[in-house]
Amino acid sequence: MHLSFTLLVLLSAFTTSVVAWAPLSSLQGRANNTFVNCLEQAGLDPVLQDEASYAANSSAYNLRFNYKPAAIVYPNNSTQVAAAVKCGAASGVKVNARGGGHSYAAFALGGEDGHLTVSLDRLRHLSLNGSTVTIGGGNRLGDVALYLWNNGKRALAHGTCPYVGIGGHAGQGGFGIPSRAWGLLADQITSIEIVTAAGDILTASSGSLSTGPNESSNPDLFWAAMGAGASFGIITQFTAETHEAVDSIAFQYAYANYTAEEASSGLLAWQKFASDPDTPLDANVGMQLHVSPDASTPHGIAFSVSGSYYGADVSKLNATMAPLLSALGNPTTTTIQTQDWITSVLYYAGAQNGSSALNTTTAAPDIHDHFYATSTFVSEQEPLGKASADALMQYFYGPGTKSAVEWFVIFDLYGGSKSAIRGRDADFNAFDARDALYSIQYYGTIPSSVSDQDGIKFIQGIKAALEQNQSNTTFKEYVNYIDSTYSAEVAHQKYYPTHTSRLTDLKNKYDANRVFHYPYDF
Template sequence: MFCLSFFSFVALGIAGAASVVSDDVLGVDLSLRERNSTTSLIDCLTRAGLNPVTPSNPTYQNDSLPVNLRLIYKPAALVYPNTTDDVSASVKCGAVNDVKVNARSGGHSYASFSTGGEDGHLVISLDNLNNITLSGDYVTIGTGNKLGPLYYFLWENGQRAAAFGTCPQVGVAGHLHGGFGYHGRKWGLFLDQVVEMEVVKADGSIVIANNHTNADLFWALRGAPPSFGIITRFTVLTHPAPTHAATFAFTYTWSTPEVASSAFQIFQHFAAETDLPSDLALQVRYTEATPVPTFSLNGAYYGNDGITGLNRTVQPLWDALGALNDSVPTATIFEDLNWIQNVVYEADSDPTIDPKVALQEAQGFQIPFYSNSLFYPADNLLTNASTLSFTRYTYNGTSADVNWYVLWDVFGGKNSAIAAVPQDATAYNARDMLMNLQILGYSTTLPYPDDGIPFITGILKSVTDPMPGGRFMGYPNYVDSQLSREEAHAWYYPTHTAKLQRIMREVNPKAVFDYPQGFLPT
């Protein structure tokens, strides 16, 4: 996710968000059966000493607000456990009272699935499970931790690093669907670094999951976690932080959609056909602007030869874009940063500021938005018709009453650590994909504009419709809230759905953990 720069001037914050959400929107209107079940649930949680936050509690409105204010749901109750045993007791209370249960680790689900994705769920917020312990090459992390403090802790304790996402406000467990950051091609996805988990199962039992113990559960949790258990602790491989992070961002404004389409063709062919080192991260940020969208080529090179290695690696791409003779790029940054400065920069902050402030004290945001995503492979690149359809749509479609952007991230390609992992090693189902597009439209006010969802869906269709033979899928960390359960399984887990459903029957047969796109034991 593009963490701050698009959102910082419109971030509403908890207090601001609450001020634009009326009480009647958050009011709970339950049937008699649901009220009886909820009353019994709250009694159970109270007897267990879990201090549930309920609709009658003055903090309920703020506590239950999600990041995405377009999708506000009304939990039956929220709890903030202090221990794994507390999580277990919470799950048992939900199960015995037939109330669906969801974990919240940061709460950055694009579809508000961490607050249930619908009304009436029990939300187990993991904020207080925030211990961090480093031992040798491995760090043990409570799942209440956010990424920013983790980056800072590892840097301060021996200048270590790990394969996390870029946004400091995101909860660590929330990106176990994948967990992509700028260093993903070098080390792999976050889920590839997890060697062990402590997990609370649907019956409240507490187990250890790794490649040897509860191996099927471990497989499912690495790519499709919410249906299968609540993770309370990870053990994660760390790495020595790179000594260099040669960082750049060049912004172009192509005059016509035809030229912009040519630029995207150059970019994708470079990513697919060049022997790119795993030390290179590469992205295009394509952003709504006036009079035409901006095309910002961003990246970082983590090799020991710094700027020299970056120039040698990326110069052919710069030359090819320059040959379009349509736009002189503006270099917003081109310098050799250290690792933690690069982490701050990729979080859309000034790399010269104190990293403790930038990472440990990063403010969250709450805003109405809609997002979807698209993967495609190197052996089936977008055709000229596809990229031209995309650029024509976005050059002509800015009349929609939303702010929008599309991030094009290189996940795979030659020498990518993500692609090096076998396709069936984890539930994550996109090992053979080269490029990911994250498409997002947001608003500065509520309600979310009526044309927002059709416009963003139109961007996706502008890419896929001209390629009926294309091989596409989506990224579950950028979940599309508009998909049905069956559509989501086919889009995010095209070859893994059957195995996930089998594991679901074994570990969560009553669907205690559930949400609108979750797996069912059928």
Template sequence: MVCHSFLCTVSLCVFLAASASSEILGVNLLRNERNSPTALIGCLTKAGLSPVTPSNPSYQNDSLPVNTRLIYQPASLVYANTAKDVSAAVKCGALHEVKVNARSGGHSYASFGTGGEDGHLIISLDNLNNMKLSGEYVTVGAGTKLGPLYYFLWENGQRATVFGTAPQIGVGGHLHGGYGFLSRKWGLFLDQVVEMEVVKADGSVVTANKDSNADLFWALRGAPPSFGVITQLTILTHPAPTHAATFAFTYNWSTPYIASSAFQIFQHWTAEADMPSDLTLQVQYTDASPVPTFWLIGAYYGDDGIAGLNKTVQPLWDALLALNDSVPTATIFEDLNWIQNVLYEAGLDPTTDPKVALEDAPAIHYPFYCNSVFYSADDLLTNASTLSFAQYTYNGTSADMNWIAYLYLFGGKNSAISAVPQDATAYNARDMFINLQVCGNRNTMPFPDDGLSFTEGMLKSVTDMMPGVRFTGYPNHVDSQLSREEAHASYYPTHTQRLQEIMKKVNQKAVFDYPQGFLPV
């Protein structure tokens, strides 16, 4: 039989095409099999990790975030007991092409601890809660909660370090910043961390510090979720203050014009006064009837206690009193020891047993939306912007929810936060002065749609009055409404490029990812 070249070529092409199609089909079948939920669960089970899946009775409770406005459905959750467990889970996620996220305390405003979207593998670090004090340093598991850690440090030599106030928060979540009442004195929480044990995207367990895996260490202090799962931290501690002179003054200004003047007095005094680092101040501004409530609160940690507090803050109190509109409707002075101050700042009774109050603080779950902006001492809020904010809040909202705003003092004279160079860590707001946070919340579901728009409008009432001014965001107050690119521009305006370059080295396939995470570009 003679084979004509044209026909042979066609036959060969058909054969090759059929072979190629079969090969592609085989690859797709293998990929589909590898990506199936059953395959992931099988891998986790084989590794001895007891995955919690949607078919488990405990799944809904185990996957419930603090912010119940944003509930997602993970492909599976596992509770790691060791770094080896975390490594095995990461390898399973990578093998089966399922995005992996760690959950420390689960307090992400955007529920990123459960993926920020459906279908992720969640590694809960709750069982990594060991604590060991050695000299000035405490080594803790990344799932350790702040309340037990506060008490542990107090009971073991009356030590302290910088944490937030809620005892239920996991220590790992503090690595986006970590602001506390001692931050002006000692810095942010991430500034206290000297070493970390980290599971990388390939499952390897490494040590990160200033000398080993230095780029990874840099990234983890400010932008941790994209770069690894932290399993253990070594943290610098300090002798706890001998005094914590705390105060709270409550005002109800009759008009938004006077409220605006009070905001101006607060920000100008804190920017211009030679405030000692022992002093911290903030404003809490809350929804109330018939007018909002303006809380001026603070603490002074100097050895001279109440006398030192009075001497330091009296000019601010006098300036507010000179508004001649409202004497404080409530005045609180407490001369406390450090652990009593921890309870007080957490909204707990400072006379209660700290062990019980801090170690047994109940879990919280409720729907809310929060956001915040930083501004610098060179761009204080204008009279027009604080008046716009006051008028907006005095008009109130028809949304079935409560709202609250905070002014947190990060910078200013003698602030340890500002003393750290801007590029020392991935945290990107060293030059910022005050953080203005706004929140809308309610006790039960659902969260109202107009509540979201009202809360967003609180910040816009300020920023829209100051076009051209540089406002930045705080990633611990993450805005769930931002895209990936918007989040990077807000939280890491000068650090995004370096973070993306580090991603190429440590997480090339974006095994650790979430809606605002970094990509290896």
């Protein structure tokens, strides 16, 4: 199910003159093409549709999409990134950055045909000065984690997939298991180097940081880029304040015998434990709840609570989790493992025996999937009610056990009164869900035996079971789990409900001609 992308109508609202965007068909071949010539003269060697390598270079992470960029370039530095942006702007070709390329809706390829994709794969420099790290915009999370570990045992809070690019991740928030202690990845960024729509290379920071004589803090641009980065430029470099890479205790409590009723009670117990004002949960606890089909269980569903307790020992973990375990009952299996930082990173990356190196992000190809995903934020002010929990579990234990869609649902804890995410002001940056208690990611791999329409309908049914039984609640969503079925208006309501107006004003300031553009752009 693909969107009808109609954002071009927004351009009529602006008085600034707009370059006419060139159709894809006018950009084929290299001869007598000013756009292609511009890229070549900048030393960018564009990959075009008439080349054998084009299919591999333009392949989306989500195989539901097969967008065809006008060209793909691989700049070596920020100067070449700026040159690429200028070529696109001068020729009326819309521009998008690609870091890891993990956009669930393939927006790094433009979200439609005919864009210029600026791939940052060659911008992978890393350096550490004390506790401050400088990160090239093309680095993957695995690159960063391994470098920081090997150079002083430092760390950042970020997501678990080592192939995910830092640009899209930090540029739209960037949640990780340690985020309750340290904040989102965007919160740990102190400054960025960013190429604007004009082709300028700017430094942007919060405005409270000292800058050199040739730098500009551009605090409004920094605010927008840390939460809605894809709309405001191409971030070629990040500077972040790292943390000591602490040891942790990984835990998992599995409940293979739960009925739907027990699973509903378990979810509500988990929610209460996470937000109990009388016994606030330590910020060093990162915690998830997982639900997925499992034919080996009595009722066809696997239910588990897992996470890491950073800087703690087993006795502290046991004491902290005791109230939750009392409410959940006796687990079918319990896993407790003491881990140093890099073992923990590998554990969440799927290399649970620690045997796989994180540097495979440069040595081996990423996997691709044919899937649909969406999300829900449950706020601390409006926690999930029993009717919603019951309906959700009835869907899991009913249609969920029969569907050919390979689905899973993850509840990621964000909040609690001690959480660093919640502790920052609601307008700290463009990320617009500081009130979230937890996020829910609904994900389904759609096999060839199921149509995309039916697979999407099944996953949307999970979400509807929860949201439609929670009366008078407006749910936000996490932009890094972007839903490919929305209109721009709905996307803004879901991802930036209180920040859309400000983001639109800043878009008009920094990119009035919409050089950087994707279907949910401002």
